[in-house]
Each structure stands twice: as C-alpha cells, then as structure tokens.
Amino acid sequence: MAAQKAKPLLWAATGCIQLLDYYYYTALAIAAVIKTAPPDMQGEWRETLSAHMEQLRDWAESCAPTFLDKHTLVCAEVARVDSRDVDAMRLYEQSIRFAGENGFIHHEGIANEVAGRFYLDRGLETIGYAHLRNARYCYLRWGAVGKVKQLENSHPHLREEPAPLYPTATIGAPVEQLEVISLVMALQAVSREIDLGRLIEALMVIAVEHAGAERGLLFLPHQHEHRIAAEATTHDDSVQVMLDQAFVTLPKFPESILRYVIRARKSVILDDASVQNLFSPDEYIRHRHSRSILCLPLLKLGDLTGVLYLENNLTPGVFTPDRLAVLELLASQAAISLENARLYADLRQENSDRTKAEEALRASEERWRKLFENSSAGIGLCAPDGRFIAENFALQKMLGYTEEELQGLTPLQLTLDEDRAATEARIAESAEGQRQVHRIEKRYLRKDGSVIWTDVSTVFVPASGNTPAFFAAVIVDISDRKRAEEEIRRIRRLEGEIRQASRTEMMGGLTASLAHELNQPLAAVRSNAQAARRLLAAKRPDLGEVKAAIEDVIEDNARAAETIRNVRALFQRDEVQMSSVDLRQILYDVERIVRADATSKNIALRLDLPTTLPTIIGNRTQLIEALMNLVLNAFDSVCECIDGPREVEMRASQPEARHIHVSVRDGGKGIEPEVMLRLFDAFFTTKPKGMGMGLAIVRSIIENHGGRLWATRNPDRGATFEFDLPVKADLKEAKLI
Numbered sequence: 001m002a003a004q005k006a007k008p009l010l011w012a013a014t015g016c017i018q019l020l021d022y023y024y025y026t027a028l029a030i031a032a033v034i035k036t037a038p039p040d041m042q043g044e045w046r047e048t049l050s051a052h053m054e055q056l057r058d059w060a061e062s063c064a065p066t067f068l069d070k071h072t073l074v075c076a077e078v079a080r081v082d083s084r085d086v087d088a089m090r091l092y093e094q095s096i097r098f099a100g101e102n103g104f105i106h107h108e109g110i111a112n113e114v115a116g117r118f119y120l121d122r123g124l125e126t127i128g129y130a131h132l133r134n135a136r137y138c139y140l141r142w143g144a145v146g147k148v149k150q151l152e153n154s155h156p157h158l159r160e161e162p163a164p165l166y167p168t169a170t171i172g173a174p175v176e177q178l179e180v181i182s183l184v185m186a187l188q189a190v191s192r193e194i195d196l197g198r199l200i201e202a203l204m205v206i207a208v209e210h211a212g213a214e215r216g217l218l219f220l221p222h223q224h225e226h227r228i229a230a231e232a233t234t235h236d237d238s239v240q241v242m243l244d245q246a247f248v249t250l251p252k253f254p255e256s257i258l259r260y261v262i263r264a265r266k267s268v269i270l271d272d273a274s275v276q277n278l279f280s281p282d283e284y285i286r287h288r289h290s291r292s293i294l295c296l297p298l299l300k301l302g303d304l305t306g307v308l309y310l311e312n313n314l315t316p317g318v319f320t321p322d323r324l325a326v327l328e329l330l331a332s333q334a335a336i337s338l339e340n341a342r343l344y345a346d347l348r349q350e351n352s353d354r355t356k357a358e359e360a361l362r363a364s365e366e367r368w369r370k371l372f373e374n375s376s377a378g379i380g381l382c383a384p385d386g387r388f389i390a391e392n393f394a395l396q397k398m399l400g401y402t403e404e405e406l407q408g409l410t411p412l413q414l415t416l417d418e419d420r421a422a423t424e425a426r427i428a429e430s431a432e433g434q435r436q437v438h439r440i441e442k443r444y445l446r447k448d449g450s451v452i453w454t455d456v457s458t459v460f461v462p463a464s465g466n467t468p469a470f471f472a473a474v475i476v477d478i479s480d481r482k483r484a485e486e487e488i489r490r491i492r493r494l495e496g497e498i499r500q501a502s503r504t505e506m507m508g509g510l511t512a513s514l515a516h517e518l519n520q521p522l523a524a525v526r527s528n529a530q531a532a533r534r535l536l537a538a539k540r541p542d543l544g545e546v547k548a549a550i551e552d553v554i555e556d557n558a559r560a561a562e563t564i565r566n567v568r569a570l571f572q573r574d575e576v577q578m579s580s581v582d583l584r585q586i587l588y589d590v591e592r593i594v595r596a597d598a599t600s601k602n603i604a605l606r607l608d609l610p611t612t613l614p615t616i617i618g619n620r621t622q623l624i625e626a627l628m629n630l631v632l633n634a635f636d637s638v639c640e641c642i643d644g645p646r647e648v649e650m651r652a653s654q655p656e657a658r659h660i661h662v663s664v665r666d667g668g669k670g671i672e673p674e675v676m677l678r679l680f681d682a683f684f685t686t687k688p689k690g691m692g693m694g695l696a697i698v699r700s701i702i703e704n705h706g707g708r709l710w711a712t713r714n715p716d717r718g719a720t721f722e723f724d725l726p727v728k729a730d731l732k733e734a735k736l737i
Contacts, residue, residue: 020059024070027052028114031077053078069098073111080118086351088118089344093195096134109138113151124347127340133158196341197243203308203334204232205239210326211294212318213310217253220306220338226262228253229306253309254284254293261295261307268295269324272316292318296327298335305335378454378475386410386427389470398454398477400447411473416443416451426458441478453482525553580615581623583660583725587650590627594635598648603638605631608651613660617728618705626701629694630664630721637668637718644717654727663722671711671719679711 030049037045056071076091092115099108112135119128132151136158139147152158200218208216215233219226231251232241256279257268270277273290280286285293291313298306308331312318319327372379378395382388388406396403399414415423419442426438438458443451455476463469532549535541591607598605627650634648647667654660671679680699702709702723709723 020067020070023052023055024074027056027074028077028110031074031081034081049074049078065102069095069102069104069107069111072098073107073114077114085122086348086355089348092118105138106142106144109135109142109144109147112138124343126336127344127347129155129158130336130340196338196345199337199341200230200243201241203330203337204230204241207308207310207327207330208232208234208239210330211310211323212312213292213294214312214314215310217251217309218306219258219309221304226258226307252284252288254279254282254290256282257293257295258307258309261297262304265297265299265302265304267297267324267328268293269319270294271319274316288313291316294319294324294327296331298331298338300335300339305338308334378473378477380406380411380473380475382411382471382473384469384471386412395475398446398452398475399444405447411444414444416445419443444475452477453479525557529553578617578619581618581620582613582615583623583652583662584609584613586620586623586627587652587662590624590631591650593624594628594631597632597635601635601639601646603635603646603648606647606649608649610653613652613654614727616660616705616725618725622701623705626698626723627662627664629698633694633721634664634666634668637666637670640669641667641717658727659724660727661722661724663720665714665718665720667714667718670713670717673713676711676713680709 027049030045030052034042034045034049053071053074056067056074059067060071072091073095076088076095079085079088079091092111095111096108096115099105099111112131116128116131116135119125119131132155136148136151139151204216204218207213213234216231217228218230218232220229228244228247228251230241230243231247232239234240260266260279261268268279270279270290270293273279273285273293284290290311292311292315294310296308296310297304298308308327310319310327372390372392375392376394378392378398380388380391380395387408387410391403391406396406399406401409412420412423412427422440423442426440429438437460438456440456440458441453442456443453445451455478456473458471458473461470461472529549532546532553535546535549587607587609591605595605631648631650638646638648645667649665650663651665652660652662680695699709702725705725707723707725709721711719711721713719
C-alpha cells in the first residue's frame with residue numbers, strides 16, 4: 001500500500017507537513033478497511049493504527065489548535081471500529097467543531113464526510129446526508145472541485161439546487177444579489193451544528209444579525225402546541241440568547257400572528273405594524289406599538305418544524321426583500337437542521353438510556369452475585385420440578401452436601417417426613433398461581449442424619465422471555481433459636497415447680513405456728529359451746545348469755561376458717577385476682593400466723609403501724625406470701641446470731657401520698673456487700689439447704705404489684721428489707737396475668 005512505500009522516505013520529511021499527512025491519512029485509511037482485512041493482517045494493522053493515534057495525541061498535547069481535530073477524528077474512527085457508537089458520535093462532532101474553529105476547512109470537510117458515512121451505515125439517512133452536505137460545502141469553499149464531483153457522483157441528490165425563490169409582494173431582489181460568502185457561512189453554521197441547544201443559539205444569532213432585528217423568538221412543536229424554545233435580544237451590538245430552561249416568565253408576542261403562520265404555513269411580514277392591518281387588534285401590537293414584524297414558518301417537505309418570529313420596534317421596513325430571501329434560505333436549512341438535531345438528541349437519549357439500563361443491569365447482576373456468594377443465609381434456586389439449579393456455599397454447608405450432590409436432589413427430599421405435607425401444599429399453590437411468596441418454618445435432614453430447624457422464604461418467579469420459571473429460596477438456620485425457645489419453656493416450667501416447692505417448704509416450717517394459731521379459736525369454740533350448754537341446762541336459762549356464747553363460737557370459727565383459707569391459698573396455683581386490699585390487716589394476719597414460731601424461737605416480734613392506711617390494688621394471698629418470706633428470713637438471720645437481742649420489726653408508713661412503705665428489720669448477722677449484689681437473683685442462696693427462690697419470688701410479687709423491693713445493711717447490726725407499693729384510687733378488680 002501507499003503508506004508502506006512512503007514510510008522509508010519519512011526521514012526526508014522531518015519537520016515538514018508531509019509527516020502529519022502520513023500519520024493522519026494512514027490512520028484514517030487503516031480504520032476504513034481494517035474490518036474487511038484478512039484475519040492474519042488485522043492484528044498488525046491494529047498495532048499500526050494505535051501507534052499513529054499515539055503520535056497524533058502527542059502532537060495534539062503540544063499544539064492543540066493544529067493537531068487536535070486530526071487526533072479526535074482518528075479516535076472517533078477507532079471507537080467506530082470497536083462498536084462504541086456513542087463515543088464515536090461525540091468524537092465526530094468534536095473533530096468537526098475543532099477543525100472549524102481553527103480554520104481547517106478541508107479537515108472539517110473530511111470529518112463531516114467520515115461522520116456522514118458512519119450514520120448512513122446505521123440507517124440514519126437524515127443526519128448522514130446532512131453531514132455529507134456539510135462536507136460538500138467545505139470542499140466547495142476550499143476549492144476542491146474534484147472532491148465535490150466525487151461526492152455528487154456517489155450521492156447524486158447532493159447536487160440538487162435549492163428551489164428558486166419566485167418574486168412575491170415583498171420579495172423583488174434575486175438571490176444572485178445577496179452576499180454569497182455571508183450566506184454560505186450562515187448556512188454552514190446552521191447545517192454543521194448537531195447539538196440542539198447550540199443549533200438554536202447559532203440560528204437565533206444569525207437570524208437576528210442578518211435580519212436587523214432587535215428581538216427574536218423561536219417556537220418549536222411540543223405535543224399538540226408550539227412553545228417558545230429561545231429568545232434572542234440585541235445589547236450593545238451583540239446578541240444574547242436565552243433558552244427556555246432559563247425563562248422566569250414567558251416572553252410576550254403577538255399570538256394572532258403565530259396562530260396564522262401555524263395554520264396557513266405562510267410568512268407574515270409587516271413593514272409598519274402601527275399602520276392599520278389584519279393583526280392590529282392583537283393586544284401585543286396595540287400595547288407594544290411594534291413597527292417591523294416578520295414571522296417565518298420553518299418547513300421541511302411541507303411539515304412545520306418550527307416558527308421564527310423577529311421584530312424591530314424602532315424602524316419600519318427593516319425586513320427588506322434581500323434580508324427576507326436570506327432568512328427564507330436560512331429557514332429552509334434550519335428546518336432540516338432542527339429535525340436532524342432532534343433525531344440526534346433522541347438517538348443520544350436512546351443510547352444514554354440503553355447504556356444506563358445496561359449499567360444498572362450489570363450492577364444489579366453484580367450485587368446479586370455478591371449476595372449469592374457471600375450471604376450467611378442459604379440461597380437456592382430450583383426448577384419448577386423441584387431440582388436444585390444453583391445453591392450458594394452457605395446452603396451447601398448448612399445441609400452438609402457438596403454442590404454436585406445437591407444437583408441431584410430436591411428440597412422436598414431433604415425435608416423431614418413430618419414437614420413434607422406442608423411443603424408440598426405450598427409448592428402446589430405456587431404452581432397454580434394462587435400464591436407466589438411463602439414463608440415457613442420447617443426441618444431439614446442433613447447428610448450426616450442430624451436435623452436442623454430453618455426459616456424458609458420462597459418466591460416463585462414466572463417465566464419471562466427466554467428466562468424459564470424458577471423458585472428462589474432464602475434459608476436461615478434457626479436451630480439455636482428453637483433450642484433457646486425450648487429451654488425458656490423448660491425454665492418456666494421449672495420456675496413454677498420451684499415456686500410451688502418454695503411455698504410448700506415455707507408452709508412446712510409454719511406447721512407448728514399454724515397448729516398453735518388454730519388451737520386458740522378451736523379451744524375458744526369448745527369453751528363457749530360448753531358454756532352455752534350449761535346455761536341452757538339451768539332451770540331458768542339466761543338466753544342473753546347463751547346468745548353471747550354462741551356469737552363467740554361463730555367468731556372463733558370464722559378466725560379458724562380464715563387461717564385455713566390463707567394456708568390453702570398459698571398452696572394453690574390458680575389465676576391471681578387483683579382487688580382492693582387493706583395492707584394493715586394483712587400485716588396483722590402475718591403477725592398472728594408467725595407469732596407462735598417467734599415465741600418458740602424466743603424472738604421478739606414487734607408491729608409498728610399507723611392508725612390508718614389507704615387501700616391498695618393487690619392480691620391478698622401473694623402479699624401474705626411475700627411478707628411471710630421476709631419475716632421467716634429475718635427469723636433465720638436472728639437465730640444464726642449467738643449473742644445480742646433477738647428482735648424483728650414489721651413497720652408500715654405513708655411517706656408520700658402515692659406510695660405505702662413497708663419494712664422488715666432484723667437484728668441478725670446482716671448481709672455481706674458481695675452478697676448484696678446477687679441477693680435477689682434466682683437460685684442464689686446463702687443457706688445450706690436453701691433453694692435460692694424465696695427472695696426472687698418476693699421481688700416478682702412486689703414488681704407485679706407495681707412496687708419496688710430493696711435491702712440495706714443496718715448501721716448497728718442486721719438488715720432491713722423494704723418495699724413500696726403504689727396507692728391506687730381505682731378499686732375495680734383486675735386480673736394479673
């Protein structure tokens with residue numbers, strides 16, 4: 001090829017323009033034919049292409065105005081070869097812009113020609129031929145007549161001339177009288193711009209400058225109406241363009257003229273709008289006192305692609321026939337360019353949306369892969385027939401099988417027999433479309449024969465496109481939780497049994513006291529009954545004394561019955577009922593029950609109570625049980641001391657309106673500081689034969705009554721157990737669960 005022949009002579013071209021031409025045109029030639037080259041040559045050509053592109057990059061970094069458009073065009077061709085169409089489109093436009101900005105009109109033509117071929121190869125004829133037309137204009141301006149003929153031979157419709165402008169009421173000057181260079185440059189500026197925003201800006205500047213207008217508006221179709229896309233205004237010999245995104249309020253304009261142009265597809269020109277005319281009633285014209293007005297439709301093959309509105313409020317007759325001819329040519333090219341720009345914008349948006357969708361899909365697939373591989377929960381995918389399709393390492397480890405072993409099994413085969421029926425029912429519901437998401441707790445049989453409890457969340461994914469239907473399951477091992485729940489149930493049963501045993505043990509220690517307490521009312525019953533019998537046996541019985549004796553018998557019997565009921569209640573495990581109770585009476589009852597035990601142990605038991613105490617909401621039996629536990633513990637502490645007074649004191653008071661304070665103080669050995677921290681813990685005891693539940697039960701009772709229990713060391717000796725109970729005005733009975 002020519003490049004191979006020229007390469008040995010490059011030494012003579014050092015520092016000359018031929019060196020640039022060699023690297024530039026060789027790179028473009030290789031890029032044009034590399035896809036059709038023999039496979040054994042493509043690798044070598046690709047290396048040559050990369051080397052030439054690297055050399056152009058070095059030159060572009062050294063002198064961007066001279067070399068940047070060449071390097072960018074080669075990069076665009078490489079992007080095309082690599083099927084990176086979005087990058088190629090962006091780079092083609094940059095190369096065209098760089099060449100035009102730096103005066104390389106022939107390189108601008110080359111870039112337009114290459115870009116045109118790119119779009120035509122992809123079936124985008126409108127934008128492709130627009131680039132070829134721009135290339136023809138560049139070659140024509142450069143004087144490359146042969147290249148222009150070559151393009152016209154390859155694409156005959158490029159040689160078509162614009163339709164002649166026939167004279168009208170407002171046009172009398174032929175196109176030949178116009179400034180050709182200025183016209184061509186204006187058309188070139190509009191035709192080569194492919195970005196919609198920049199195209200609108202260029203169009204508005206050129207239109208306002210060539211027409212001599214003070215202000216211009218561009219209307220573009222949006223759904224079923226035309227909206228203002230840009231406003232151009234002149235300031236100090238410059239044109240400022242504001243796009244619709246920057247509007248604070250919509251610019252004003254004569255709406256009647258716009259509606260006429262849209263409907264009739266004809267231009268409206270008013271040399272002096274202040275003179276009576278068809279549009280004089282328009283509110284804008286009346287209030288603005290407009291002078292020169294021109295409104296042009298932008299037509300492409302009869303279709304309205306936009307409307308250009310221009311005005312000059314200082315001078316009448318501004319829009320001369322010459323200027324109108326230029327503007328109509330400009331409008332014709334603008335209609336084509338706007339359509340191309342919109343197509344290009346739609347294409348870029350489509351490619352951007354597709355790229356974003358592909359990136360989102362890749363990101364989603366990557367997140368799913370990481371989740372699948374690294375999740376601590378087991379994840380399995382199953383075919384509709386139940387076979388495992390895929391399973392992560394966590395599931396393999398959970399079930400004890402390898403990936404190959406699981407491929408031949410189904411989740412149903414690994415399910416414990418007792419849970420298979422429920423699993424089959426849920427599979428049937430999913431297959432029939434009744435329910436697609438399930439969650440169930442079930443047991444799996446591992447490979448080693450052990451059983452694990454699992455929480456299984458399953459979703460049925462129906463078939464979509466080429467993707468068949470499948471089940472996705474997330475499986476979490478909850479064996480530890482199940483064992484913990486069973487242990488909690490066992491501990492609760494044990495706590496109930498221990499509490500009942502504690503009550504039994506406490507009542508065993510009170511047997512002697514209860515026997516003594518019952519002997520008193522029973523002996524009184526016997527004595528009063530005998531007295532009544534003697535009185536009745538007298539010749540003249542004193543019925544008043546007999547009645548008094550019988551009343552005493554009834555009262556003593558009630559005392560005995562109450563004592564028996566209290567004892568029975570301590571042994572029963574019925575539902576606990578809360579009601580209004582008198583705490584003073586409870587303290588008296590406890591003192592009476594344990595009095596005999598205190599006497600037998602030589603303990604001085606004192607009861608210090610105020611005259612009155614408010615009632616509380618509570619359970620009488622439980623409060624008696626709690627107080628007796630504290631009193632009997634105080635007795636044990638006192639009995640462990642060899643010397644010193646044996647004293648136990650029960651006291652109640654109301655230090656504030658909302659609480660009743662109760663304390664049990666003993667003169668025993670006291671409580672060690674290290675013991676104090678664990679005093680109320682279940683199963684903690686300092687007694688050789690203690691169960692460690694007494695004080696824990698007392699605390700539970702007090703807290704269930706809304707109170708608080710604590711213990712303190714006395715300054716001299718012994719300890720004091722204290723608790724507060726809330727005073728409640730609502731005496732309605734409540735059940736304690």
